[in-house]
Amino acid sequence: xxxxxxxxxxxxxxxxxxxxxxxxxxxxxxxxxxxxxxxxxxxxxxxxxxxxxxxxxxxxxxxxxxxxxxxxxxxxxxxxxxxxxxxxxxxxxxxxxxxxxxxxxxxxxxxxxxxxxxxxxxxxxxxxxxxxxxxxxxxxxxxxxxxxxxxxxxxxxxxxxxxxxxxxxxxxxxxxxxxxxxxxxxxxxxxxxxxxxxxxxxxxxxxxxxxxxxxxxxxxxxxxxxxxxxxxxxxxxxxxxxxxxxxxxxxxxxxxxxxxxxxxxxxxxxxxxxxxxxxxxxxxxxxxxx
Amino acid sequence: xxxxxxxxxxxxxxxxxxxxxxxxxxxxxxxxxxxxxxxxxxxxxxxxxxxxxxxxxxxxxxxxxxxxxxxxxxxxxxxxxxxxxxxxxxxxxxxxxxxxxxxxxxxxxxxxxxxxxxxxxxxxxxxxxxxxxxxxxxxxxxxxxxxxxxxxxxxxxxxxxxxxxxxxxxxxxxxxxxxxxxxxxxxxxxxxxxxxxxxxxxxxxxxxxxxxxxxxxxxxxxxxxxxxxxxxxxxxxxxxxxxxxxxxxxxxxxxxxxxxxxxxxxx
Numbered sequence: 001x002x003x004x005x006x007x008x009x010x011x012x013x014x015x016x017x018x019x020x021x022x023x024x025x026x027x028x029x030x031x032x033x034x035x036x037x038x039x040x041x042x043x044x045x046x047x048x049x050x051x052x053x054x055x056x057x058x059x060x061x062x063x064x065x066x067x068x069x070x071x072x073x074x075x076x077x078x079x080x081x082x083x084x085x086x087x088x089x090x091x092x093x094x095x096x097x098x099x100x101x102x103x104x105x106x107x108x109x110x111x112x113x114x115x116x117x118x119x120x121x122x123x124x125x126x127x128x129x130x131x132x133x134x135x136x137x138x139x140x141x142x143x144x145x146x147x148x149x150x151x152x153x154x155x156x157x158x159x160x161x162x163x164x165x166x167x168x169x170x171x172x173x174x175x176x177x178x179x180x181x182x183x184x185x186x187x188x189x190x191x192x193x194x195x196x197x198x199x200x201x202x203x204x205x206x207x208x209x210x211x212x213x214x215x216x217x218x219x220x221x222x223x224x225x226x227x228x229x230x231x232x233x234x235x236x237x238x239x240x241x242x243x244x245x246x247x248x249x250x251x252x253x254x255x256x257x258x259x260x261x262x263x264x265x266x267x268x269x270x271x272x273x274x275x276x277x278x279x280x281x282x283x284x285x286x287x288x289x290x
Numbered sequence: 291x292x293x294x295x296x297x298x299x300x301x302x303x304x305x306x307x308x309x310x311x312x313x314x315x316x317x318x319x320x321x322x323x324x325x326x327x328x329x330x331x332x333x334x335x336x337x338x339x340x341x342x343x344x345x346x347x348x349x350x351x352x353x354x355x356x357x358x359x360x361x362x363x364x365x366x367x368x369x370x371x372x373x374x375x376x377x378x379x380x381x382x383x384x385x386x387x388x389x390x391x392x393x394x395x396x397x398x399x400x401x402x403x404x405x406x407x408x409x410x411x412x413x414x415x416x417x418x419x420x421x422x423x424x425x426x427x428x429x430x431x432x433x434x435x436x437x438x439x440x441x442x443x444x445x446x447x448x449x450x451x452x453x454x455x456x457x458x459x460x461x462x463x464x465x466x467x468x469x470x471x472x473x474x475x476x477x478x479x480x481x482x483x484x485x486x487x488x489x490x491x492x493x494x495x496x497x498x499x500x501x502x503x504x505x506x507x508x509x510x511x512x513x514x515x516x517x518x519x520x521x522x523x524x525x526x527x528x529x530x531x532x533x534x535x536x537x538x539x540x541x542x543x544x545x546x547x548x549x550x551x552x553x554x555x556x557x
Contacts, residue, residue: 223404
């Protein structure tokens with residue numbers, strides 16, 4: 001809050017300058033982000049004819065139904081596995097000595113920062129029929145014919161979980177680091193077993209972090225293009241790749257815009273529900289929590 | 291009781307380190323594949339070879355032009371996104387009120403709105419403005435996608451800054467722009483630097499929207515890698531992946547070292 005009495009010149013002059021500074025980025029965000037997305041929404045009810053016919057066709061289209069089911073299945077599996085794995089890693093991170101924690105964080109941060117394409121390529125190299133894993137398994141006689149590990153649901157899920165874990169781990173690590181450890185000491189000194197301390201103290205206190213990372217991972221998975229497209233190779237068709245095919249190959253703008261709108265509405269609804277949790281609100285409004 | 295307790299404590303730790311291995315080790319496979327002596331994706335058969343790294347530098351193979359394209363687009367995006375983002379965040383911080391809070395939500399929304407939706411919108415817009423497959427078109431899209439990170443990085447720096455500093459300068463009669471340039475900017479320099487770096491990385495890595503709005507004229511490095519993965523034969527792909535992996539590792543090690551040193555100094 002600015003005091004309205006300070007300053008040798010009018011407060012309005014200062015505030016006007018400050019607001020002017022916000023203008024260029026605002027113009028860019030409105031005209032080159034919000035407007036193009038608004039046009040997608042508008043096209044979904046005007047192209048090719050005005051009305052809800054695109055959405056009626058969307059619900060009647062069996063191909064779209066399959067894509068939506070695949071997307072939900074992969075996203076749900078990815079979210080559950082990712083949050084579980086990330087919690088285990090984050091919980092270990094906060095209990096490590098400073099030196100070991102630096103090593104462990106390094107192992108999380110390298111995949112976090114490396115290009116998603118490099119990660120997808122690594123998994124293809126490992127998992128494909130002539131890949132490193134299948135070669136090793138055949139050479140050691142464990143299997144006689146190569147296993148189908150990629151270009152299917154399994155490969156996509158492995159790649160997605162690998163992509164999401166660093167991200168969710170860092171979110172959960174931040175949340176767990178903020179928890180006051182004296183509460184656990186108090187519980188221990190009152191005679192609670194480690195298991196009880198975990199279930200009755202750690203878990204409830206980390207619920208906001210778990211909720212936040214679940215939301216982010218699920219939302220990211222729903223609209224994810226790169227990993228499903230490269231590790232699914234057309235055999236595991238998820239929403240984003242399906243939309244891209246509608247644009248690039250068949251020019252079905254009605255399908256592309258109505259599916260995009262539906263995705264945006266789902267994401268918006270999820271975020272709206274989550275905004276009730278203070279952790280997410282803090283990220284977006286930069287206001288300290290009460 | 292006791293073995294169960296030991297198991298209860300050891301098992302999660304073991305699982306955590308297995309998961310850390312699962313995160314990191316698969317990335318390393320690109321290194322032996324890059325060193326293969328064959329001209330297809332494989333492990334080295336009779337010896338190692340650096341030919342595929344040399345191939346990256348051959349202009350006609352397309353890797354070097356793409357690296358330069360991505361570096362140029364990334365620098366332009368970083369400079370412009372940082373300028374816009376810093377001006378916005380500082381202005382919003384100093385002015386306060388509903389408008390900046392509302393705009394902040396719009397500016398940050400690319401973090402959560404799936405990029406595929408933005409891609410659909412931008413294909414339409416750039417087609418109408420004839421900016422498909424142009425440097426201008428790519429740089430603008432990358433700026434929009436990088437702005438959230440700049441706003442967050444600068445915002446984090448500003449939240450540590452005492453507003454009374456600005457009030458003191460104002461009460462001594464400093465003009466508004468002078469307050470911003472001489473008082474606020476120097477104090478949030480680390481946040482600005484972090485924002486600029488993040489903006490570059492966002493642009494350098496961006497693939498989803500770029501895939502839709504570029505064709506043959508503007509081939510960024512991620513786009514070149516994308517095409518190459520779909521073909522899945524050229525070991526130069528493993529070589530560029532190795533280079534990117536090593537840059538990431540070196541950058542993280544450098545940051546850890548500098549943090550360790552400055553940490554010791556203050557301690």
